[in-house]
Amino acid sequence: MENRTPIPDLIRLATTTADVDTLLQMMETFCHHFSYPFDRPLRQQLIRQMLENPSLGSLWLVVDENRPVGYVVLTYGFALEFGGKTALVDELFIEEGHRGGGKGRTVLQQIQQTADELGVSVILLQTEKYNPRAKRLYESIGFVDQERSTLMWKRPN
Numbered sequence: 001m002e003n004r005t006p007i008p009d010l011i012r013l014a015t016t017t018a019d020v021d022t023l024l025q026m027m028e029t030f031c032h033h034f035s036y037p038f039d040r041p042l043r044q045q046l047i048r049q050m051l052e053n054p055s056l057g058s059l060w061l062v063v064d065e066n067r068p069v070g071y072v073v074l075t076y077g078f079a080l081e082f083g084g085k086t087a088l089v090d091e092l093f094i095e096e097g098h099r100g101g102g103k104g105r106t107v108l109q110q111i112q113q114t115a116d117e118l119g120v121s122v123i124l125l126q127t128e129k130y131n132p133r134a135k136r137l138y139e140s141i142g143f144v145d146q147e148r149s150t151l152m153w154k155r156p157n
Contacts, residue, residue, distance in 0.1 A: 010106045011072065014059040020047050022068045023059060030093040034128070050075075057087075058118070062094055062107055070094035072107055074118075082122040087115065089125035104134075108141055126151055 014023055024043060031038035050056045055076065062070030073090040089111070094103050115123060125143060127134045139145070 011060040069098040
């Protein structure tokens with residue numbers, strides 16, 4: 001029998017107006033870090049949509065001594081290939097001063113443990129090709145690069 005050490009809770013669901021403000025601040029930092037566009041009103045609207053309709057996904061705050069230091073966003077889909085409901089780790093962010101100490105690993109382990117409760121058959125994530133450190137982390141906890149597909153996208157007309 002495997003002896004598993006319990007993982008201390010590092011994430012909690014975002015549910016309050018204060019959580020929305022905290023998420024927006026960290027999302028802006030995340031987007032600037034990766035040079036992604038950041039549209040505050042749009043992000044605020046999307047967060048509210050997710051909070052009002054949990055079937056779209058869930059927003060989690062990463063906390064250290066009850067202080068938010070990051071966030072993770074799961075969005076939900078459905079795929080025959082993967083046996084039903086899927087969760088995409090849409091964004092994972094941990095503040096600079098809290099990186100490198102295992103928080104990212106613990107957050108993803110907690111998300112994996114929560115998958116059954118969420119009714120999720122598979123957790124998907126993507127990482128930038130220029131971020132081998134993140135890829136190594138994901139692979140070290142069991143995520144697999146299928147190397148058979150490329151994520152492509154197009155906005156509807």
